[in-house]
Amino acid sequence: MSIAEKKAAEEKATKDNPEVIISVENVSLAYSAGNSSNVLEDIGLKLHQGEFVCLLGPSGCGKSTLLKIIAGLIPPTKGNAAMDGEVIKGPDWHRGVVFQQPPLYSWLSTRENVRFGLKMRKIPKQEGLKLADEYLHKVGLLEYAAHKPYELSGGMKQRVAIARALVNSPRVLLMDEPFGALDALTREEMVMLLRNIWRETGCTILFITHDVDEALSLGTRVLVMSRNPGQIIREFKTSFTWEFSGENPSRTRYSQNFVEMREKILDLIHKQKLYSTSSLE
Amino acid sequence: MQNVRLKEYAAASSATPRKGLFSLRKGKWKSSAKGIILPVLTLVVWEIVGTAGQISPTVLPTPHVIAQEFYHLARSGELFFHLRVSLWRSFLGFLLGSSVGLAIGLWSGFSRLAEKQLDPSIQMLRTVPHLAITPLFILWFGFGEWSKILLIALGAFFPVYVNTFLGIRSVDSQLFEVAKVLEYNRRSQITKLILPASLPNILLGIRLSLGAAWLGLVVAEMMGSSEGVGFLIMDARYFSITSLVFVGILIFAIVGKLTDSLVKLLEKRLLRWRDSYLGEHL
Numbered sequence: 233m234s235i236a237e238k239k240a241a242e243e244k245a246t247k248d249n250p251e252v253i254i255s256v257e258n259v260s261l262a263y264s265a266g267n268s269s270n271v272l273e274d275i276g277l278k279l280h281q282g283e284f285v286c287l288l289g290p291s292g293c294g295k296s297t298l299l300k301i302i303a304g305l306i307p308p309t310k311g312n313a314a315m316d317g318e319v320i321k322g323p324d325w326h327r328g329v330v331f332q333q334p335p336l337y338s339w340l341s342t343r344e345n346v347r348f349g350l351k352m353r354k355i356p357k358q359e360g361l362k363l364a365d366e367y368l369h370k371v372g373l374l375e376y377a378a379h380k381p382y383e384l385s386g387g388m389k390q391r392v393a394i395a396r397a398l399v400n401s402p403r404v405l406l407m408d409e410p411f412g413a414l415d416a417l418t419r420e421e422m423v424m425l426l427r428n429i430w431r432e433t434g435c436t437i438l439f440i441t442h443d444v445d446e447a448l449s450l451g452t453r454v455l456v457m458s459r460n461p462g463q464i465i466r467e468f469k470t471s472f473t474w475e476f477s478g479e480n481p482s483r484t485r486y487s488q489n490f491v492e493m494r495e496k497i498l499d500l501i502h503k504q505k506l507y508s509t510s511s512l513e
Numbered sequence: 514m515q516n517v518r519l520k521e522y523a524a525a526s527s528a529t530p531r532k533g534l535f536s537l538r539k540g541k542w543k544s545s546a547k548g549i550i551l552p553v554l555t556l557v558v559w560e561i562v563g564t565a566g567q568i569s570p571t572v573l574p575t576p577h578v579i580a581q582e583f584y585h586l587a588r589s590g591e592l593f594f595h596l597r598v599s600l601w602r603s604f605l606g607f608l609l610g611s612s613v614g615l616a617i618g619l620w621s622g623f624s625r626l627a628e629k630q631l632d633p634s635i636q637m638l639r640t641v642p643h644l645a646i647t648p649l650f651i652l653w654f655g656f657g658e659w660s661k662i663l664l665i666a667l668g669a670f671f672p673v674y675v676n677t678f679l680g681i682r683s684v685d686s687q688l689f690e691v692a693k694v695l696e697y698n699r700r701s702q703i704t705k706l707i708l709p710a711s712l713p714n715i716l717l718g719i720r721l722s723l724g725a726a727w728l729g730l731v732v733a734e735m736m737g738s739s740e741g742v743g744f745l746i747m748d749a750r751y752f753s754i755t756s757l758v759f760v761g762i763l764i765f766a767i768v769g770k771l772t773d774s775l776v777k778l779l780e781k782r783l784l785r786w787r788d789s790y791l792g793e794h795l
Binding site for chain 2: 303304305322323324325327328329331333335337338339340348349351352353380381382396400
């Protein structure tokens, strides 16, 4: 194939699919060199512009590890992760990260926590404060701008962490079970908030969760991972998130399609668990 | 909280002035009385037993004799002269020791390589008692000011070093991950993350180090000097003026308490963001 032909083929491919931002190729990770069992084995994953990808799996399957590899916090043992075709060598602000336990800087006010990342990028103070307030407004915490983290509830803290990640306008937002530690009501609220933010900003999100409902109601694509070895075993395309933002979200939740897909995914995960326990015996 | 309570008091006292004021005074008096009962009782018993002639004044002079001694010393200006010398020495020693302790503590807390190379030796030196090193310092630096200041600095070094190191290593690793994602370089990681996060421990180290500096001062001044509060005590011992020994001890206690309160105040102001247990009203 000549170069021109190759280019034409590539162009065709990009026309069919939106632009690929993150691509993970054959990534494996072993924690100790001598150990033959890999935490992650031969993971392949592509994130396209504007997608909301949910990663589901039993605990201990390496979801968080995969996220940290994409964030650039851990280098993979084999294979590589790339952003815009360039191999990821370390963390940078184009890939914002939100953790389960929001690590806020407890000596800084809410506003200063949000502005934390902007300072390093040499954004002038006035502009930085304006941006911080804008994003605090987005997560509904503007009146808490001067408060210290210890004065906030768990859900509020997580909203500050989300604002801190978003204020940099990252191209990809990596979220590691961000609502895992929240109560059901707050979680519902946060899911709605995140959906709105995603639709407003159009950023690409990789969202880790162990809650099937959460994954189905948010994602445009749901990936299911297995444990021992950590692999992506199935992929589901979903569009429930659009229906959920409509007038009657509870109708969507109990719709035939939703329930069926939910069963299918739960089945996959439960099979996984049985399989891994029987292999231990 | 306290403000609110004060306002309540103010409101109560304006409504029923006599009763409100009375209860406020009574409450204040009660809380401070609790701390005073024991020392006052001890002083009274001491004075009575002493004046009754039960104890020899060279062993235990009575409180009023000690107070008189204190007064004479203060009036003649001798007290302030010695105190100034001692304060200056311990201040210099503390400044030197704690700043070196902070720098090395930061370094070995931040870098694992530095920790491996430095920490074992420092931990070994830390356990060597002051008194054992004093002769060496006198041999090396003579009886001059430097041997004293360095001895104080040595004592002040370890608490700051150990606590700074501990403070850095107990910072939540996720805070570092966030800082890395936001592309904080080394210097900013130190100034914006490590220093504030380990400030509680650093301040604790400084408090302990002030105490150690004071301790080092006594050792240094008692080994050989011609001025300072430590000298005052040694001199009084030669001439068996027990009351003067007591005055020296009293000065150490007062100044020690004052410096400690100063750092505590600093702690309160700088660490307002902490949400930690404050104890019950018992």
